[in-house]
Amino acid sequence: MKAKANRNRFDNLHIDNKYILYMEDVSVSFDGFKAINNLNLYIDKGELRCIIGPNGAGKSTMMDIITGKTRPDTGDVWLGQRYNLLEMSEAEIACAGVGRKFQTPTVFESLSVYDNLSLAAAGSKSVFGALFGKGRKLTGEQNDLLDSVLQTIGLTATRSRDAGVLSHGQKQWLEIGMLLMQKPKLLLIDEPVTGMTHGEIERTAELLTSLAGEQAIAVIEHDMEFVRKIARKVTVLHQGSILAEGSLSEVQNNQQVIDVYLGGGQKAA
Secondary structure (H helix, E strand, O other), rough: OOOOHHHHHHHHHHOOOOOEEEEEEEEEEEEEEEEEEEEEEEOOOOOEEEEEOHHHHHOOHHHHHOOOOOOEEEEEEEEOOOOOHHHOOHHHHHHHOEEEOOOOOOOOOEEEHHHHHHHHHHOOHHHHHHOOOOOOOOHHHHHHHHHHHHHHOOOOHOOOOOOHHOOHHHHHHHHHHHHOOOOOOEEEEEEOOOOOOOOHHHHHHHHHHEEEEOEEEEOOOOOHHHHHHHOOOOEEEEEEEEEEEEEEHHHOHHHHHHHHHHHHOOOOO
């Protein structure tokens, strides 16, 4: 039986006010395979968390559960103390403040950088209008936010250029900017540096590090060199549950993590 939302259970959960994401006793199976197995994950407000693990560890399924794409069989999932995510649709979860970026950038390549960000502004829902230059006019506050986001993602000089002519890294930053326009409380970012140049990787590390604090960020990544650049706290998933958690040094010296990644006998990454 799928997990049922129950607002009355909130008082019994004792969710700490410091958490922006609370996942407890979460499990989900697909055709008898337990993709997530009694997962307990807690992310603090403003935290930058790296989530690593071998293929099939449950990383993407975990993000699917947080964003409402997949409903767990059991467990509780809350955004802060207000939003029971298991009661909400994908659209409602996005509006509540959860932004998700997939590995491949998704931008409107025929629109300018400015128009992509304008379209993503909170409350700007007219995709058809925006595509034909008739989108709702932004408020002064939204325009100020857009200018700030352009500066944050390093694309101020390219604001009038079509997104289609940007480099791969710039498209990734633009999509992050589009999420920032929605004022998220939690950003879920999947393998952001795949296909990037060394310089773009460095810039992405600086960007994500600078964003932590304003919103919490959970980064799924296989590139351990990149993880080293941004890691503050690392969670290792294996077979749908947490294998280890702590600083990068603690995790890479954990024998269970070494065994899972390398078959034993060496330090992980």
